[in-house]
Amino acid sequence: MKVLIFPDSARGSIHAADIVSGALKHDPDSVLGLATGDTMDGIYRALVARCAAGDISFRRVEAFNLDEYVGLSAEDPASYHHYMRGHLFDHVDIRDEAAHVPAGDAADADAEAARFEKAIAAAGGIDLQLLGIGRNGHVGFNEPSGSLASRTRTVWLSRSTREANAHFFNRLDDVPSSAITLGLGTIREARRIVLCAFGTHKAAAIAAAIEGPVTAMCPASALQLHHDVTFILDDGAAAGLALRDYYDEAAH
Numbered sequence: 001m002k003v004l005i006f007p008d009s010a011r012g013s014i015h016a017a018d019i020v021s022g023a024l025k026h027d028p029d030s031v032l033g034l035a036t037g038d039t040m041d042g043i044y045r046a047l048v049a050r051c052a053a054g055d056i057s058f059r060r061v062e063a064f065n066l067d068e069y070v071g072l073s074a075e076d077p078a079s080y081h082h083y084m085r086g087h088l089f090d091h092v093d094i095r096d097e098a099a100h101v102p103a104g105d106a107a108d109a110d111a112e113a114a115r116f117e118k119a120i121a122a123a124g125g126i127d128l129q130l131l132g133i134g135r136n137g138h139v140g141f142n143e144p145s146g147s148l149a150s151r152t153r154t155v156w157l158s159r160s161t162r163e164a165n166a167h168f169f170n171r172l173d174d175v176p177s178s179a180i181t182l183g184l185g186t187i188r189e190a191r192r193i194v195l196c197a198f199g200t201h202k203a204a205a206i207a208a209a210i211e212g213p214v215t216a217m218c219p220a221s222a223l224q225l226h227h228d229v230t231f232i233l234d235d236g237a238a239a240g241l242a243l244r245d246y247y248d249e250a251a252h
């Protein structure tokens with residue numbers, strides 16, 4: 001695993017955008033796995049600017065989002081689909097039909113999850129997966145105690161995850177209690193994974209993910225079993241790492 005620690009989130013975000021840009025230049029037909037959340041804001045801002053400048057193009061890209069709240073439509077301002085339109089899709093040249101987000105308002109959420117998993121496989125699998133991390137170590141919406149081999153499915157959200165995401169809603173009671181998420185098994189099939197975490201509120205989850213045991217109690221620790229993972233951190237998120245000096249040396 002590569003662990004890259006930057007002085008601040010701005011520089012970390014630029015590095016993540018560099019990795020995505022490099023992937024698109026190397027293979028314009030890349031299949032991207034995309035994430036939502038505050039962590040992604042700076043990365044998408046940089047990608048939008050580069051696309052506007054003609055430096056990169058999403059025209060031939062296929063993109064699959066990690067997760068979506070059950071019950072929310074793409075038009076709901078709190079939905080991840082809405083986030084993706086506002087932060088990326090509406091501002092780059094990606095084709096509408098190539099920008100996939102699970103339909104939170106599907107009549108049958110389980111069937112939608114199964115359809116999404118098949119669509120990823122039909123696209124040839126994910127080349128580059130972007131990830132954030134929850135304070136409890138979740139990736140996507142794979143909460144602690146879930147199977148490390150799980151596939152795309154509907155899951156029940158923990159109270160702590162609903163509280164952490166409540167600022168996207170009017171009040172905690174409005175945060176849906178379930179979601180569709182790519183499974184950890186699905187995520188681990190991506191050819192390359194980049195996980196970004198910024199801020200001290202992520203330090204404990206990052207320490208557990210990178211230096212703790214592989215355990216369902218920290219879903220991100222499953223990434224230790226992947227052969228091409230890069231963690232992009234700022235000082236705050238790296239604060240709990242015992243081997244910080246080693247990572248810094250290895251990065252040079």
Ligand code: GLP
Pocket residue numbers: 035036037038039040066067131132133134139140141161165
């Ligand atoms: C949510 C999402 C995750 C995301 C995490 C961190 O729970 N389902 O995919 O990584 O929050 O979000 P943030 O970047 O806002 O801290």
